[in-house]
Amino acid sequence: MSEKVSRLGLLSRMLLIRRFEETLIDIYRQGLFSGHFHVCIGQEASAAVAMSLLQPNDRITTTHRNHGHILARGVDEKSALAEILGRSAGMNDGYAGSFHLTDPKLGFLSTSGIVGGSISLGVGGAFACKQRRDSSVTMALFGDGALEEGVAFESLSLAALWKLPVVFVCENNDAELWSESGTLSKEHAVRSLCDLPKLCGITTISIEGVDVDTLESELSEVIKYTRSGGGPTFVEVRTARWPGNRTQWPNPVTGRTDINMAFSHELIPDAERKWFERHDPVLALARRLGKAGEEATVRSIDLAIDQRMKDAVDFALNAPFPEPRCALNNVYA
Numbered sequence: 494m495s496e497k498v499s500r501l502g503l504l505s506r507m508l509l510i511r512r513f514e515e516t517l518i519d520i521y522r523q524g525l526f527s528g529h530f531h532v533c534i535g536q537e538a539s540a541a542v543a544m545s546l547l548q549p550n551d552r553i554t555t556t557h558r559n560h561g562h563i564l565a566r567g568v569d570e571k572s573a574l575a576e577i578l579g580r581s582a583g584m585n586d587g588y589a590g591s592f593h594l595t596d597p598k599l600g601f602l603s604t605s606g607i608v609g610g611s612i613s614l615g616v617g618g619a620f621a622c623k624q625r626r627d628s629s630v631t632m633a634l635f636g637d638g639a640l641e642e643g644v645a646f647e648s649l650s651l652a653a654l655w656k657l658p659v660v661f662v663c664e665n666n667d668a669e670l671w672s673e674s675g676t677l678s679k680e681h682a683v684r685s686l687c688d689l690p691k692l693c694g695i696t697t698i699s700i701e702g703v704d705v706d707t708l709e710s711e712l713s714e715v716i717k718y719t720r721s722g723g724g725p726t727f728v729e730v731r732t733a734r735w736p737g738n739r740t741q742w743p744n745p746v747t748g749r750t751d752i753n754m755a756f757s758h759e760l761i762p763d764a765e766r767k768w769f770e771r772h773d774p775v776l777a778l779a780r781r782l783g784k785a786g787e788e789a790t791v792r793s794i795d796l797a798i799d800q801r802m803k804d805a806v807d808f809a810l811n812a813p814f815p816e817p818r819c820a821l822n823n824v825y826a
Contacts (some may be wrong), residue, residue, distance in 0.1 A: 494761045498545040501787065503705050505794050506545075507537035509776050511750055512802045513570055517560075517577065518743050520806065528576045530591040533561040536664050537733035539775035540565045542708040543632065543662060546716055552600050552618040552631040554611040558664070560605045562634060566599045570801060571590045575809040581819070583813035587748050588679055588823075602631070609642030611635050612661065616648045618726070619659035630658040630719050637665040641681065652725040653693035659692065660719050661727045662712075664702070666734045680754040688784050692726035702732035733772035736765050752795045755779035756788055 498506075521530070533540060535537040540561030547553070547566075555562045563573055568584060576583025577591045584596060592606035602618045605611045615633025622629040639645055640663065644779055652659050683689060687697040697717065700711045708730070715726040737744045747765050754760045754769060755776045761769045769776055779791050 498541075498822045500778065501544065501703065501783060501794065501825050503538075503541050503792060504775070504782060504791065505798070506541040507778065508752075508795055508798050509570065509777050509801070510537045510540060510564050512522055512558060512798050513564060513574070513805075514743075515745070515804045515822070516750050516806060517574070518737075518745050520578075520810075521743075522745070525810065528590060529781070530577065530733075530739065530743070531558040533558045533664075534737065534743075535732050535768075535772060535774065536666060536702065536730075538694055538705050538708055538778070539617055539662070539664055539702045539732070541729045542710060543634070543703055546709070547600070547632060548629070549600070551626060551627045552602050552622060552629065553634070554602050554618055554631065555604050555634045556611045556636055556639065557604070557606045557608075558636060559594055560591070562666055563596070563604075564596050566596070566720075567603070568596055568599065571808040573807045574805045574811045578809045578812075579814060580809060580812035581815040582808070586819070587815045590766055597815035609635065609639040609644045613644045614654050615659050615661065616657060619652065620655070621656050623655075628720050630660055630716060631714075632660045632662060632679040634662045634664065637663060637667055637686060646689060648745040649690050649693050649695060649725070649727070653690075653695050656724040657724075658719050658722075659696075659725045661725065663727070663729045664732065666732045666738070675769050685728065686729050690725075693794075695725050696723070697727040697729070699731060700728040701773060703777050705774070705778055732774075734769060736768055750775065752776075752779055752791060755791070756783045791794050 514534050515614050544562060544565035563765045564570060565735050572584040576585050578595055579590060581587050595601040595604050603614050610631050612635055613633050618631035622631055643758060665686060677787055687699055698711055699701050700707055715728055719726050736746050751760055
């Protein structure tokens, strides 16, 4: 297991993800880039904790809601933003865009824009890990909607049959809606997402995605189990969908997150008070650190990340687009 990250360290990663996503929405609304993109606001804790528990030789496959995983694993925000803007200085030379950000040096096998694609790719990665016999695991991250795809059950079945070292992490950002309605969705007949992997005999857990201590404790145990040869595991991380994700395009209905809301209750806007108070992992950790006497440090971290994002925007917007002839690079036929 990797060295435990401090709570201030986790907050720094989570704030970087939050500010990156807010910045992306802002520059999109200014018309500075086009195309669809997905943000992981509200899921920062699962991204930061999950990536902190992996070792350098572990492998990762992720989904279209991938920015948090990429940043938490250590990708520079400048190169990530430049890639999303299609610039040649991007981490994938402008080829990948938002949906397919990847860095093999950091263990990313792929980011799949195909719903459910990361699950099957994760099984392939785990098969390779088992052949290497180096105690490495593959973590496959995906959303709740991916379990509607046929490839999901096929992948779970193969992983169990071959006892592969894969940790399936389902970031369920509709958990609150489903619990209130008493059912999952129009596409799911099961009462719980964990019912699907249980059919294959896979060890499963369902955990809340706001508290970093709970996430770290539970995730570390399942990764340890899989790494020691126990076979695949399945983790449902339950979060509440960020209000801005309830539309087809990310919508800044909550505005820019004011870190001071963690310390001053009256600053929280009434319109989205429930989400900020109960479901925002960034404010939850900041609030806890403030009670521990770290309020000034939290503000200092936020200021530093603000500057990093300003530098990233300057870098990305001033980076050149690829030359037209580059379209033929890396083409097989």
